[in-house]
Amino acid sequence: MVPTPQRLAHWMAILVFATSLATWQSALGQWAENRKIGPFQLRSEFALSDEQGQELLREMSRLQDDVEQMLGLKTGLDPIEVNLFRTKSSYQNYLKVRVPEGVSRPALFVRGTDMGRVYVYRHWGFEQDLRHECTHAVLHNTMPYVPLWLDEGLAEYFEVPASHRPSGNDHLNSMKKKILFGWKPDLRRLEQLGSLREMDGDDYRESWAWVHFMMHGPPEVRQVLADYLYDIQHGNLAGKLSDRLFAKHPDAPRRLVSHIRQWR
Numbered sequence: 020m021v022p023t024p025q026r027l028a029h030w031m032a033i034l035v036f037a038t039s040l041a042t043w044q045s046a047l048g049q050w051a052e053n054r055k056i057g058p059f060q061l062r063s064e065f066a067l068s069d070e071q072g073q074e075l076l077r078e079m080s081r082l083q084d085d086v087e088q089m090l091g092l093k094t095g096l097d098p099i100e101v102n103l104f105r106t107k108s109s110y111q112n113y114l115k116v117r118v119p120e121g122v123s124r125p126a127l128f129v130r131g132t133d134m135g136r137v138y139v140y141r142h143w144g145f146e147q148d149l150r151h152e153c154t155h156a157v158l159h160n161t162m163p164y165v166p167l168w169l170d171e172g173l174a175e176y177f178e179v180p181a182s183h184r185p186s187g188n189d190h191l192n193s194m195k196k197k198i199l200f201g202w203k204p205d206l207r208r209l210e211q212l213g214s215l216r217e218m219d220g221d222d223y224r225e226s227w228a229w230v231h232f233m234m235h236g237p238p239e240v241r242q243v244l245a246d247y248l249y250d251i252q253h254g255n256l257a258g259k260l261s262d263r264l265f266a267k268h269p270d271a272p273r274r275l276v277s278h279i280r281q282w283r
């Protein structure tokens with residue numbers, strides 16, 4: 020049978036429909052959202068159409084600029100796939116065939132050979148997880164490696180809404196209380212932590228405190244962080260940040276304590 024132009028158009032339509040269906044159903048669940056925001060290719064099993072969702076999308080579009088501006092880094096341009104799941108079980112079902120070792124984690128960033136991928140499921144406060152994991156993704160898109168403590172300290176810093184970063188992070192009050200009870204910072208100890216399993220809540224908070232000190236503290240301390248990140252990004256021998264910081268500012272731990280104590 021000779022195909023008529025009408026039949027050809029009909030088959031083409033079916034083919035296009037089938038192809039788009041395959042893309043649409045590439046996850047266990049249906050993607051209700053599929054959009055590009057800055058470097059992020061966002062796929063979500065639930066709609067982000069309410070005010071809260073829109074604000075989250077605005078924040079995501081700013082995250083790359085914020086990291087670039089605040090850390091003085093030229094961020095990478097590779098795409099980052101962000102997968103948002105409607106429920107924890109949907110998240111776990113998706114991960115168990117793709118990243119089985121990550122199933123028990125509450126949220127996940129995976130640096131792939133082709134692109135970075137973020138996995139987060141909806142629960143109360145999931146926006147924080149999303150900002151946290153997306154920060155890891157932007158950092159790893161930008162630098163060949165990031166020391167673990169610094170990676171987590173920066174992700175903790177950027178995980179709150181932008182307006183809360185200087186003074187609205189819960190870690191600030193926690194650290195003030197710890198200082199009252201005689202807490203002593205120890206950056207060299209943090210630098211020795213080799214895996215997330217070795218890090219507890221106190222380590223995350225201390226990493227955040229060092230980052231906050233270097234972002235909002237004296238300009239000369241901020242410069243040490245900027246130079247360190249620059250060297251990592253450009254493949255220069257970076258060494259340990261503590262060596263650089265303590266060589267220039269041997270009293271940095273004491274200054275960190277007084278920075279946190281006085282910060283409002």
Ligand SMILES: [Zn+2]
Binds near residue numbers: 151155170174
């Ligand atoms: Zn993290």
